[in-house]
Amino acid sequence: xxxxxxxxxxxxxxxxxxxxxxxxxxxxxxxxxxxxxxxxxxxxxxxxxxxxxxxxxxxxxxxxxxxxxxxxxxxxxxxxxxxxxxxxxxxxxxxxxxxxxxxxxxxxxxxxxxxxxxxxxxxxxxxxxxxxxxxxxxxxxxxxxxxxxxxxxxxxxxxxxxxxxxxxxxxxxxxxxxxxxxxxxxxxxxxxxxxxxxxxxxxxxxxxxxxxxxxxxxxxxxxxxxxxxxxxxxxxxxxxxxxxxxxxxxxxxxxxxxxxxxxxxxxxxxxxxxxx
Amino acid sequence: xxxxxxxxxxxxxxxxxxxxxxxxxxxxxxxxxxxxxxxxxxxxxxxxxxxxxxxxxxxxxxxxxxxxxxxxxxxxxxxxxxxxxxxxxxxxxxxxxxxxxxxxxxxxxxxxxxxxxxxxxxxxxxxxxxxxxxxxxxxxxxxxxxxxxxxxxxxxxxxxxxxxxxxxxxxxxxxxxxxxxxxxxxxxxxxxxxxxxxxxxxxxxxxxxxxxxxxxxxxxxxxxxxxxxxxxxxxxxxxxxxxxxxxxxxxxxxxxxxxxxxxxxxxxxxxxxxxxxxxxxxxxxxxxxxxxxxxxxxxxxxxxxxxxxxxxxxxxxxxxxxxxxxxxxxxxxxxxxxxxxxxxxxxxxxxxxxxxxxxxxxxxxxxxx
Numbered sequence: 001x002x003x004x005x006x007x008x009x010x011x012x013x014x015x016x017x018x019x020x021x022x023x024x025x026x027x028x029x030x031x032x033x034x035x036x037x038x039x040x041x042x043x044x045x046x047x048x049x050x051x052x053x054x055x056x057x058x059x060x061x062x063x064x065x066x067x068x069x070x071x072x073x074x075x076x077x078x079x080x081x082x083x084x085x086x087x088x089x090x091x092x093x094x095x096x097x098x099x100x101x102x103x104x105x106x107x108x109x110x111x112x113x114x115x116x117x118x119x120x121x122x123x124x125x126x127x128x129x130x131x132x133x134x135x136x137x138x139x140x141x142x143x144x145x146x147x148x149x150x151x152x153x154x155x156x157x158x159x160x161x162x163x164x165x166x167x168x169x170x171x172x173x174x175x176x177x178x179x180x181x182x183x184x185x186x187x188x189x190x191x192x193x194x195x196x197x198x199x200x201x202x203x204x205x206x207x208x209x210x211x212x213x214x215x216x217x218x219x220x221x222x223x224x225x226x227x228x229x230x231x232x233x234x235x236x237x238x239x240x241x242x243x244x245x246x247x248x249x250x251x252x253x254x255x256x257x258x259x260x261x262x263x264x265x266x267x268x269x270x271x272x273x274x275x276x
Numbered sequence: 277x278x279x280x281x282x283x284x285x286x287x288x289x290x291x292x293x294x295x296x297x298x299x300x301x302x303x304x305x306x307x308x309x310x311x312x313x314x315x316x317x318x319x320x321x322x323x324x325x326x327x328x329x330x331x332x333x334x335x336x337x338x339x340x341x342x343x344x345x346x347x348x349x350x351x352x353x354x355x356x357x358x359x360x361x362x363x364x365x366x367x368x369x370x371x372x373x374x375x376x377x378x379x380x381x382x383x384x385x386x387x388x389x390x391x392x393x394x395x396x397x398x399x400x401x402x403x404x405x406x407x408x409x410x411x412x413x414x415x416x417x418x419x420x421x422x423x424x425x426x427x428x429x430x431x432x433x434x435x436x437x438x439x440x441x442x443x444x445x446x447x448x449x450x451x452x453x454x455x456x457x458x459x460x461x462x463x464x465x466x467x468x469x470x471x472x473x474x475x476x477x478x479x480x481x482x483x484x485x486x487x488x489x490x491x492x493x494x495x496x497x498x499x500x501x502x503x504x505x506x507x508x509x510x511x512x513x514x515x516x517x518x519x520x521x522x523x524x525x526x527x528x529x530x531x532x533x534x535x536x537x538x539x540x541x542x543x544x545x546x547x548x549x550x551x552x553x554x555x556x557x558x559x560x561x562x563x564x565x566x567x568x569x570x571x572x573x574x575x576x577x578x579x580x581x582x583x584x585x586x587x588x589x590x591x592x593x594x595x596x597x598x599x600x601x602x603x604x605x606x607x608x609x610x611x612x613x614x615x616x617x618x619x620x621x622x623x624x625x626x627x628x629x630x631x632x633x634x635x636x637x638x639x640x641x642x643x644x645x
Contacts (some may be wrong), residue, residue: 029641037308166360168358168359168360168362168363169362169364171327171329171349171356171358171362172356172358172362172423173375174329174348174349174350175327175328175349175354175355175356176350176376176378177350177351177379177380177510178350178379179350187364190366191364191365191366193493205427245559
């Protein structure tokens with residue numbers, strides 16, 4: 001057996017292994033999507049039905065309920081929170097990287113510690129604060145709370161990316177007449193694109209998934225999809241078909257966004273590496 | 277064009293680190309001035325103050341009689357080639373050139389024309405649309421120079437621009453850089469720790485050590501007339517030989533006394549001695565370059581015995597490592613002029629060409645003659 005064939009066999013085996021691992025992770029997802037197209041009867045069939053006649057009744061049902069509004073709320077809140085977090089986070093991270101304050105490490109740790117707070121510990125204080133501000137059940141309340149958590153993460157992630165950019169890159173641009181802000185926006189920020197993508201992705205998913213705070217701070221107008229989903233489990237029984245349909249709809253924006261930035265994301269997840 | 281003046285430039289990094297110590301210097305219009313010294317000698321700090329990345333603790337910098345030490349780097353009309361080249365991985369060569377010009381207030385057609393001109397001049401036409409990763413190190417270096425030149429700055433700064441190239445390319449690029457600088461007549465400050473590079477490029481060399489200027493002069497002056505032990509030892513490969521000893525008077529003349537030998541100092545050297553010094557009994561160091569040591573196969577008057585330790589045949593000359601007692605010395609001479617083959621272990625006699633010899637004060641390091 002020559003080395004070429006051996007290499008080919010190795011590649012094929014690796015490929016099969018990859019497919020298997022992917023399937024293990026993908027199965028629950030597949031299950032949800034399949035369930036969303038099943039009738040109530042098919043859903044509980046034992047053994048599970050892999051081949052069935054798909055139906056749209058779950059989707060029609062869920063879109064006629066409040067879920068449409070909840071999904072929209074989730075998207076609005078997540079989008080605003082992501083934009084704020086990445087914008088403010090990148091500015092702050094750049095500051096920490098290039099103009100480190102004297103007590104920089106302390107401040108940075110303090111910012112990071114915001115993320116370590118168990119959410120359940122702050123739900124009640126947040127409730128009281130937002131009630132006093134008259135912001136209960138508003139989109140703004142959730143955007144603010146999510147941004148607090150996300151900015152701290154964004155600062156930490158992006159500071160690493162800014163630290164990796166050689167100072168000479170900025171000095172060269174300064175000599176060419178670019179102001180400090182232009183140096184940031186036209187030289188350094190574009191170089192952190194993978195980091196920005198990873199940060200945005202993270203913020204988006206965090207904001208979309210968050211349940212506890214949304215449950216406490218919203219009642220009707222600003223209620224988000226996770227809360228809505230939970231409320232589909234009632235005493236009268238749980239409509240798994242509708243829940244699956246809702247979950248599938250809820251996944252679409254995330255999947256779409258991920259595909260959109262996948263190239264940046266891979267580089268961002270492998271932490272920087274400007275070269276290559 | 278431009279004349280650069282540094283006046284009593286001083287830089288403290290902290291209360292204990294004195295990076296640049298009262299540096300005063302004039303770089304004339306069109307001159308290429310090399311700041312030379314070992315790492316940590318303050319040469320790069322000086323350059324960075326001229327560029328405006330560091331504000332000096334005190335002192336002044338003038339460019340064409342305009343005080344610039346507090347100006348923003350972009351307001352100084354200075355360009356710089358960085359040691360790392362500082363090329364953006366996300367920009368093509370063309371975009372680099374355009375980026376450098378955007379703030380110069382030129383029209384789009386002028387920018388395009390200037391890019392074309394510079395690309396031709398630097399022989400970069402073939403890879404204008406490539407990104408830095410797709411370029412060889414030599415090409416990257418040219419882009420770094422081109423992007424600095426395209427703005428037609430008053431002053432050109434270079435921070436070890438050749439250190440990333442391999443030896444062969446470095447020598448070639450060195451002469452290209454020199455030609456370019458002379459053709460454009462652009463005032464240049466060049467930082468390097470490589471004394472060969474400095475000798476090959478400079479109109480004026482500034483040797484620095486521990487934040488202070490040790491000597492300013494043409495490459496020949498620095499080589500032939502070093503003012504102190506540091507400069508003498510730093511310049512030249514193989515380096516200058518040093519022998520420590522004592523000066524003692526003898527027969528109305530002066531002798532250099534060493535446990536191994538006694539050397540009568542000849543008028544050629546004595547005439548250069550400053551009469552104001554009282555030299556009797558002073559601890560001194562002889563400095564002599566390897567090419568000014570001559571070897572004789574037999575004993576001669578005023579010649580010093582030594583033993584051949586290693587013979588290094590170079591292309592056209594021998595470099596001979598000698599041991600005089602415990603002291604290692606080097607000499608070099610043209611193969612044909614040597615007259616005999618200095619085999620390892622052979623006893624030889626060294627003659628010093630005293631008109632090319634230097635005497636330094638052992639304690640202060642300053643040159644006596």
